[in-house]
Every structure is written in structure tokens, then in C-alpha cells.
Amino acid sequence: MPEDPHLMPPTPLDDATIRELEPFLLRLAGRAVRDAVLARDIVQATFLSLLEPTSTYDASRGMVRSYLAGVLMRKVADHYRRQRRERVTGDFDETADGLDERVAFDPSRAMHPIDRSRAMSVIDRALSRLPDQQRLVVLACDVEQMDRAEAASSLGITEGNLRVLLHRGRHELRKALEDAEMR
Amino acid sequence: MLKCDEVERMLSDYEDGALPFSKMVAIRFHLMMCRRCPALERSLRETIDVLRAMRDEPIHEGVDPEDDKGE
Ligand SMILES: [Zn+2]
Numbered sequence: 001m002p003e004d005p006h007l008m009p010p011t012p013l014d015d016a017t018i019r020e021l022e023p024f025l026l027r028l029a030g031r032a033v034r035d036a037v038l039a040r041d042i043v044q045a046t047f048l049s050l051l052e053p054t055s056t057y058d059a060s061r062g063m064v065r066s067y068l069a070g071v072l073m074r075k076v077a078d079h080y081r082r083q084r085r086e087r088v089t090g091d092f093d094e095t096a097d098g099l100d101e102r103v104a105f106d107p108s109r110a111m112h113p114i115d116r117s118r119a120m121s122v123i124d125r126a127l128s129r130l131p132d133q134q135r136l137v138v139l140a141c142d143v144e145q146m147d148r149a150e151a152a153s154s155l156g157i158t159e160g161n162l163r164v165l166l167h168r169g170r171h172e173l174r175k176a177l178e179d180a181e182m183r
Numbered sequence: 184m185l186k187c188d189e190v191e192r193m194l195s196d197y198e199d200g201a202l203p204f205s206k207m208v209a210i211r212f213h214l215m216m217c218r219r220c221p222a223l224e225r226s227l228r229e230t231i232d233v234l235r236a237m238r239d240e241p242i243h244e245g246v247d248p249e250d251d252k253g254e
Contacts, residue, residue, distance in 0.1 A: 024238075024239075024242070027242060100192075105226075107218075107219045107223070111226075116236065119233045120233055120237055123230065123233050123234060127234075138234065142231055142235060143234050143238050144238060145238065163195075163201075166195055167192070167196075170195050170231065173230050173234070174226050177230050
């Protein structure tokens with residue numbers, strides 16, 4: 001491959017935008033895969049996807065970030081699917097059960113609200129311990145605030161499956177927050 | 184009136200407004216009458232609020248202050 005930059009396809013994003021968005025995408029990828037090296041690869045592949053002729057991103061700035069977050073989550077889901085195929089323990093595509101079990105909640109516990117930044121670090125840590133599918137769904141729907149249809153399509157799961165995973169993941173994190181508030 | 188376990192199952196959808204109007208109203212009504220579920224609802228909403236805030240939380244270069252207590 002020639003190194004001459006003039007032979008590269010035109011970059012649809014300016015450098016300043018890439019520099020501004022990269023740390024946020026790196027953090028999202030890191031939360032999703034919990035591996036700094038892999039996160040960097042996924043972010044790079046996400047930016048590169050803008051150069052693909054099939055790229056459909058909108059030029060307005062706010063859109064670029066959510067567009068890229070969607071592409072990134074798709075790449076993360078692909079990564080987990082590939083990993084599962086290799087290990088042949090595949091359950092990423094397995095349909096989740098219904099919502100029949102009760103959620104754990106004890107209304108008699110005395111809560112002492114903690115400040116927002118402490119709550120964030122508690123939840124960030126609890127998020128990293130969630131099962132992969134639940135973690136990705138919570139990241140897409142709650143952290144990145146994608147709508148459910150968009151999140152399900154990025155992750156390659158049904159909306160019914162997403163709904164169950166979101167319910168479970170959120171209640172798991174709620175419990176972690178309550179545990180922290182009890183101390 | 185809905186039972187507590189029925190409300191529990193729908194609470195995550197309720198927070199997103201992802202239920203039919205009649206269910207949204209029924210849950211709201213339950214939350215006004217029940218002594219247990221409002222605390223659960225508040226706690227779940229707080230969790231979702233924190234998650235949303237994590238998207239744009241400023242990124243600090245360098246070490247996590249939590250791991251840096253020796254300084
Ligand atoms: Zn109740």
C-alpha cells in the first residue's frame with residue numbers, strides 16, 4: 001500500500017472531531033469488552049468503517065457520536081459471537097427466559113444516598129461484572145441511550161430478548177447501588 | 184389493582200415508557216397505593232439516571248483517584 005495520503009479516500013470526519021470523540025468511544029469500548037487493547041482495536045475499526053462506501057452516517061455532530069456508538073456496539077457483539085463460536089459454548093444468541101422470577105428487593109433496608117460520582121464508580125464496577133449480554137444491553141440502552149429497536153439491531157438480538165436482558169441487568173446494578181448505600 | 188410482582192416485572196419497561204398507556208396508568212396507581220414498590224421504583228430510576236450520566240462524565244487523563252490513595 002502506498003503511504004501517500006493523497007491516495008487515501010477523503011476522511012468524512014475532521015481530526016478535531018475524531019480527537020474529541022475518541023476518548024468517549026474508547027471508554028465505551030473498554031466498558032463493553034473490559035480489555036484496553038481490544039477496545040483500541042474496536043475503536044479504530046469503528047472510525048475506519050466511516051470510510052466504507054456503505055457508511056450511512058449523518059454529518060451533524062451529535063449524530064456522529066451516536067452513529068459511531070451504534071457501529072461500535074455492533075462490532076463488540078460480533079466480537080463476542082466470534083469468541084463464542086471458537087469456544088463452542090455459544091449462548092450469546094440464546095433467547096433469554098421470561099421475567100418470571102422475582103427481583104431481589106428489601107424495602108426495610110435503610111439507605112443512605114451516596115453522591116453521584118461515588119454512585120457512578122459503584123455502578124461502573126458492577127457493570128463490569130454483569131454477564132456479557134446484559135452488560136452490552138445496558139451500555140447500549142442506558143449509557144448510550146440508544147432506542148430499543150436501534151440497540152437490538154446493533155447487538156443482533158430481538159427486542160423481546162433485549163427487554164428481558166435490560167430488566168435483569170438494571171436490577172442487578174440497582175442491587176449493587178443499594179448495597180453501597182447501606183454502608 | 185396490579186400485584187407487586189406484576190409491577191416488578193414491568194418496572195424496567197415503565198421507566199422507559201415502553202408499555203401501553205393502560206399499563207403505565209395502572210403502575211402509576213399501584214405506586215401511589217403500595218408501601219413497598221415506590222422505594223424499588225426510586226432505586227431503579229436512580230440506577231438508570233446514574234447510567235445515563237456515565238455517557239458524558241468527563242474523562243480525566245491519568246490514574247483513577249480511587250486507586251491513588253497513597254498520594
Ligand atoms: Zn407493590
